[in-house]
Amino acid sequence: MRLRNPTKTLAIGSFAFWLFFFVLVPNVMVAVVSLLSRDESSFVSLPFSLESYLRLSDPLYLMVFIKSLNMALVTTLVCLLAGYPFAYILARLPGRFRRVLVLLVILPFWTNSLIRTYAVALILRTNGPLNWFLVDLAGLRDTPLDLLYTGTAVVAGSVYVFLPFMILPLYAVLERMDPAYVEAGRDLGAGWLDVFFRITVPLSMPGILAGCLLVFLPALGLFYIPDVLGGARDLFIGNFIKNQFLDARDWPFGAAGSVVLTGLMGVLLLIYYRGMRRLGEKVL
Amino acid sequence: MEQRKTVVALQGVEKAYDGHQVVHGLDLEVQEGEFLTLLGPSGCGKTTILRMIAGFEHPGKGDIFLGGQRVNDVPPHKRDVHMVFQNYALFPHMTVAQNVAFGLKMKRLPKAVIETEVENALRLVKLESFAGRKPRQLSGGQQQRVALARALVNKPLVLLFDEPLNALDYRLRKEMQRELRHLQQTLKATFVFVTHDQEEALSMSDRVVVMREGRVEQTGTPRQVYEDPENLFVASFIGETNVLSGKVLEIPEPNKLKALVEGVVCVFSSKRRFSPGDSIKVLLRPEDLRVETLAAKPDTEGRFAGRIVEKNYKGATLDSVILLDSGVRLLASEFFDEEDEDFDYQLEERVSVGWVGTWEVVLPDAP
Numbered sequence: 001m002r003l004r005n006p007t008k009t010l011a012i013g014s015f016a017f018w019l020f021f022f023v024l025v026p027n028v029m030v031a032v033v034s035l036l037s038r039d040e041s042s043f044v045s046l047p048f049s050l051e052s053y054l055r056l057s058d059p060l061y062l063m064v065f066i067k068s069l070n071m072a073l074v075t076t077l078v079c080l081l082a083g084y085p086f087a088y089i090l091a092r093l094p095g096r097f098r099r100v101l102v103l104l105v106i107l108p109f110w111t112n113s114l115i116r117t118y119a120v121a122l123i124l125r126t127n128g129p130l131n132w133f134l135v136d137l138a139g140l141r142d143t144p145l146d147l148l149y150t151g152t153a154v155v156a157g158s159v160y161v162f163l164p165f166m167i168l169p170l171y172a173v174l175e176r177m178d179p180a181y182v183e184a185g186r187d188l189g190a191g192w193l194d195v196f197f198r199i200t201v202p203l204s205m206p207g208i209l210a211g212c213l214l215v216f217l218p219a220l221g222l223f224y225i226p227d228v229l230g231g232a233r234d235l236f237i238g239n240f241i242k243n244q245f246l247d248a249r250d251w252p253f254g255a256a257g258s259v260v261l262t263g264l265m266g267v268l269l270l271i272y273y274r275g276m277r278r279l280g281e282k283v284l
Numbered sequence: 285m286e287q288r289k290t291v292v293a294l295q296g297v298e299k300a301y302d303g304h305q306v307v308h309g310l311d312l313e314v315q316e317g318e319f320l321t322l323l324g325p326s327g328c329g330k331t332t333i334l335r336m337i338a339g340f341e342h343p344g345k346g347d348i349f350l351g352g353q354r355v356n357d358v359p360p361h362k363r364d365v366h367m368v369f370q371n372y373a374l375f376p377h378m379t380v381a382q383n384v385a386f387g388l389k390m391k392r393l394p395k396a397v398i399e400t401e402v403e404n405a406l407r408l409v410k411l412e413s414f415a416g417r418k419p420r421q422l423s424g425g426q427q428q429r430v431a432l433a434r435a436l437v438n439k440p441l442v443l444l445f446d447e448p449l450n451a452l453d454y455r456l457r458k459e460m461q462r463e464l465r466h467l468q469q470t471l472k473a474t475f476v477f478v479t480h481d482q483e484e485a486l487s488m489s490d491r492v493v494v495m496r497e498g499r500v501e502q503t504g505t506p507r508q509v510y511e512d513p514e515n516l517f518v519a520s521f522i523g524e525t526n527v528l529s530g531k532v533l534e535i536p537e538p539n540k541l542k543a544l545v546e547g548v549v550c551v552f553s554s555k556r557r558f559s560p561g562d563s564i565k566v567l568l569r570p571e572d573l574r575v576e577t578l579a580a581k582p583d584t585e586g587r588f589a590g591r592i593v594e595k596n597y598k599g600a601t602l603d604s605v606i607l608l609d610s611g612v613r614l615l616a617s618e619f620f621d622e623e624d625e626d627f628d629y630q631l632e633e634r635v636s637v638g639w640v641g642t643w644e645v646v647l648p649d650a651p
Binding site for chain 2: 178180181183184185186187188189190191194198199202203205279
């Protein structure tokens with residue numbers, strides 16, 4: 001049976017190969033490292049121990065997790081609130097405008113996101129364009145805003161980087177949605193608000209969930225945006241892991257943090273699939 | 285004659301998309317309790333008219349009245365009309381009961397009232413036991429009924445149907461047609477129905493509006509448009525018909541004309557006025573034709589001679605195609621006659637074709 005379609009066998013085979021060597025093996029390696037001990041010369045050594053995990057349960061590190069969750073949550077919410085109207089309008093535009101705008105949404109991906117994050121830092125700094133506009137041009141404020149190196153700056157940077165991940169799945173759902181549903185709602189006496197909240201939003205739930213997941217998960221593990229925009233003040237999971245591997249050279253501790261983060265994301269994915277099944281949508 | 289209230293009125297309504305005129309100066313009145321069908325080929329503007337009544341499209345010119353009030357600028361959710369959509373547009377995230385309750389909920393009616401009304405509506409369409417199901421768990425016919433209940437429950441001035449039976453198979457379609465007609469008559473509701481299916485239009489409607497390219501070709505009872513079509517388009521669009529060309533020879537008496545048609549001199553009756561020399565079209569319905577074998581009836585006076593080139597057994601009828609000596613093909617559809625031994629023709633057999641007198645329609649040959 002399998003040999004009858006060599007292309008299919010090759011495709012499945014190479015995919016399995018890829019998954020095995022680039023997903024399973026590295027993750028198993030991280031999990032194994034997290035159970036080893038720290039070693040000055042060769043990074044890790046035997047014996048096996050749970051010490052790294054015990055150290056993670058320190059309230060200090062718990063706070064890091066909570067702060068990361070909070071930041072990811074706020075980022076996701078802001079992306080949803082900003083992305084939904086955008087996707088909604090986008091899905092209703094005539095074809096040619098739509099294609100141009102979708103291209104513009106994707107365009108920033110062509111530039112490295114680290115560089116884009118530095119650009120955001122430039123815009124937000126005390127004598128940057130934003131404050132120049134607020135203070136000198138529009139005269140809205142007497143003193144410049146101290147935005148850079150705050151939580152707000154981190155959220156602003158994350159929203160900027162992740163917004164396309166929210167817009168695209170929402171757009172995909174909204175564009176596919178049969179306009180007859182909205183018309184049927186209007187026909188049955190529902191005003192715009194009722195139609196939006198009782199019909200459009202529930203019907204776009206798969207896109208909302210997918211977009212939130214696509215923003216929330218990477219936002220949870222971020223390290224360069226807090227590094228550049230949050231300064232050294234706030235420590236998030238991503239920074240913590242990066243610091244352990246690159247600066248503190250405590251690989252087992254960093255690996256333990258990574259395993260917990262992966263576990264957390266796994267739980268969220270599980271909730272997502274459950275949610276989608278309850279929505280009656282086939283996932284993939 | 286009883287004077288009925290006009291529920292919907294369109295006066296001089298025009299509609300164009302991107303400079304392309306889809307509805308031309310349309311006047312239309314729908315009476316209370318009437319089943320009116322807009323019939324025409326796709327692109328004739330019938331759906332646009334429906335959408336203008338519902339409020340989804342704005343007429344470029346002219347006025348639309350609902351219950352005597354001009355509603356040109358009233359948005360759809362404030363119009364007392366409801367539509368049954370072509371693909372039903374049932375809300376997939378709501379149960380059957382929630383779908384039906386939606387309109388009442390928007391009117392902010394008390395919960396108890398909504399519940400009873402929804403129950404009644406579902407009973408009306410025989411779906412009371414499906415209240416808790418989601419639309420996708422229902423068959424096409426059941427979904428159709430939910431869509432109907434969802435519109436009916438609000439007791440609108442007029443119910444609009446946008447080709448709602450298209451997705452159903454033949455038998456279900458027939459069944460729904462009967463059911464719709466029955467519901468409309470028991471509820472004394474006003475229905476405006478859009479379809480391209482002439483059979484559907486004839487079997488359900490009180491009145492049929494035949495449309496072509498944004499204009500009304502004829503308005504009348506199903507019988508009027510079938511038996512007395514005003515022009516060739518109506519005649520050929522509604523049912524099958526044989527069209528023969530001819531020339532008027534003389535007018536022997538009022539409402540009669542002698543004409544040369546396909547090389548045969550025949551006498552026709554018509555209420556229309558003709559003068560000798562006029563070009564005419566004679567319309568003969570297949571079921572009005574009478575075919576006789578030459579062997580059985582050698583007299584061909586006033587009949588068309590030809591030979592059988594095709595015969596199709598249709599169960600209740602025998603349809604045969606006769607190639608006349610003039611080169612024109614005629615379709616004849618005859619009911620079986622147990623008494624007639626010669627009924628079944630042989631292919632290539634010579635026959636003569638007559639028709640049931642006075643059932644022909646004679647129209648001037650349009651330039």
